Amino acid sequence: MTGDPEPAHREREAVAALADDFLSGLREWLTIPSVGADPAHHADVGRSAEWLASALRADGWPVVEVWDSGPALPAVHARWPSDDPDAPTVLVYGHHDVQPVDPVELWHTPPFEPVLVGEELFARGASDDKGQVAMHLLGVRAHLAATGRTSPAVNLVLFVEGEEESGSPHITRLLDEHRAELASDLIVFTDTPLYERDAPTVCTGQRGQYAADVVFTGGTSDVHSGRAGGGVPNPATALARLVAALHDDAGRVGLPGFYDDVAELSETERASWAELPFDEAAWLSANAGGAQAATGEEGFTTLERVWARPTAEVNGIAGGYTGPGGKTIVPASASVKLSFRLVPDQRPEHVADQLRAFVAAHTPPGVRAEVIERGAGAPPYAVDLTHPANLAVHDALEAALEQPVRFSRTGGSGPAAILHGWLGAPVVYLGVTLPGDRIHAPNERVVVPLLLRGAEAAAHLWRLLPGRLS
């Protein structure tokens, strides 16, 4: 599928030749505790950006900038134009901020002292996302070394933000300010894992989300359940009835209009997912906190439910007396935190309208309702499997891994759809980390041979893309 095996072979050799240098650089970068969520580490986020900028300059990138004028934590931007005047422009997205390390006592080795054990490199950020950003630097070097070019076959634009683990609060501001520098024909998003090491995949989409609190209030104080119980509405009961109406008995979300914009999954994509190995018990243990059963919307598999179907979830619910023992009251109020995962082509702003109408329709007499948005939400994104760039990623990865590569998605949300929305370019996903990398948890690791294969895949991709996108 990759055509001539010779160039791929040369790219592999180039990666192998640069591997030691790559690894020592990555280990150095991983010593910088760029924990964006902790103001005490904001200077470290700056140091991390400067480290990356220096590495890019050392690699020969002609334009390297650290965007540190605030309010966003420092982001790194670099460009390497192609000599080829017809070359497409490709933006590579990643991030260099990392998750906090607590509970730090559960780490077997200090999180910012990288340790290589066999093929695993342990450190915070090794997988998410410094390892994969470094993989791209290596990929470009290998691409140039293997092809003998002095500039890449595509115009490369790098955008490595410093706030992804904080929810990318200023990404739209950066995109707005730097629209010209970031303009591109394609976005390569690098912050997602393979499905499994033995069943590698190209990710093709992420769900969006919308979140809001609903508060139901009866009176101004709790009521004695003997004195008035049965004679006044119970806001907690009313809220439970609203929550119950959020789903029908088939597990479909009950907001009127919720499914109007939902794109049905193609038979091709369903078939690709059906080929993936899936062990329910293992999946529950790894993904679902030890839940006892995989259940959900009727007519869909678990993977379809979590990757391609929208949801309504109660994140938290509270009302009345919740301490030890009892208190026989009718609570004055009750509230619920809801979040919705969205799939193409749903829009958070439509779901917001649907939720407000739903709450109004489910507010009983004597109860006042309030809907409090938790942010504007994030749109969903998915690329068509048959998009030439997606097929190029697939072929590049298959060549690098020397395994059949299928397709997957991820159920979480990320900035891919935001990049797509602001830059107008399609997004493809190139990622080679694993679900078992313990990102966001103690003892994060990355499997180094996979990072090297990922760099090969990136080198393949830069070579393949001009032909595929023409």
Added chain:
Amino acid sequence: MTGDPEPAHREREAVAALADDFLSGLREWLTIPSVGADPAHHADVGRSAEWLASALRADGWPVVEVWDSGPALPAVHARWPSDDPDAPTVLVYGHHDVQPVDPVELWHTPPFEPVLVGEELFARGASDDKGQVAMHLLGVRAHLAATGRTSPAVNLVLFVEGEEESGSPHITRLLDEHRAELASDLIVFTDTPLYERDAPTVCTGQRGQYAADVVFTGGTSDVHSGRAGGGVPNPATALARLVAALHDDAGRVGLPGFYDDVAELSETERASWAELPFDEAAWLSANAGGAQAATGEEGFTTLERVWARPTAEVNGIAGGYTGPGGKTIVPASASVKLSFRLVPDQRPEHVADQLRAFVAAHTPPGVRAEVIERGAGAPPYAVDLTHPANLAVHDALEAALEQPVRFSRTGGSGPAAILHGWLGAPVVYLGVTLPGDRIHAPNERVVVPLLLRGAEAAAHLWRLLPGRLS
């Protein structure tokens, strides 16, 4: 209706002659902070019991005992047998422990320094229940003085407990230990208010209650709502669906079998209640914490709903993340505190069985359910309006108040049904306090002229009962 007006007149004059002495005694008793809920005041509960015992001895009661051998806080027992060998035996129930005084800063005068302002006596316990217990002591003195008897016309048995405000945790133990001393033909329960000063009533019943927590658990930890949301059951959603099923759209409780034992209200009682003045806004303000509307089971008035219909209430609900902002999780567990008010002839133990079956039927796959009882509950109690003792109370109160007296109930629960269950005697209610007395709240008061009318009514009652019960 009271027959010869002369005896009633003499009883009124006797009460008037003893009023100053009564009031100075009550004020002294009210200085003792017998807060049963506070271990720091347990010695005061003992002092309060001793005060009452001394007062009874001074009044001439031939048998007076303080039951203070634990674990119950000290209770007072007294007996005054009638010289008449055919006299019925009547147990008078009240309590001498009082509610805590917090928030004490909202009191206009110190809670244990009784202050008389016009006809209102302000102090913790003035209404609930020391005032009404003292009223009985005065009633007996007036009964003897007015009739010229040296012993009452009925065998009087007094039982004044010290733990009512703590939920009477040891009352069944006292009843068991002292079954012989407390044996009686009738129980006069004195711890309920009139409906309104301008619409006085005889209380004829109290609701029972049963309370339990239901806990739903999915996995052992919260789940990322992106990674697994839609693919695993949400225990909070499941719990909301269970709570929603607790009521149908007509406001009826959804536990199968719940209404099987519910005695329908008689047309006489409904008609009596329909004559009571009822202003919804005023009722909501006084009883329902400023709730915006009186709603409930279809086909019943508000008073019927809170006095004679059973309920299912959410007292509190909790699950997942409930702090500021949001957290997009599927919670590992969620719990709800439920309480049920019961009416004749429901039984708490039947409702317990119904709840367990209901929870089992509403536990979805992948969720574990736990039902945790909060005590054994309390049975409901109501006396037939036409019971001769109930009519005697009605007539005694009507003579004392010189107003038409109707019937009412109270929606709360109390030990009346427990006394009935252990002693096998019917219960009637003699109470002359007011809903506006702010019991359990700052600035508790009692309307002294009503207490004096209540003492008259008690004096009338002891005179009337032998003929009515024969």
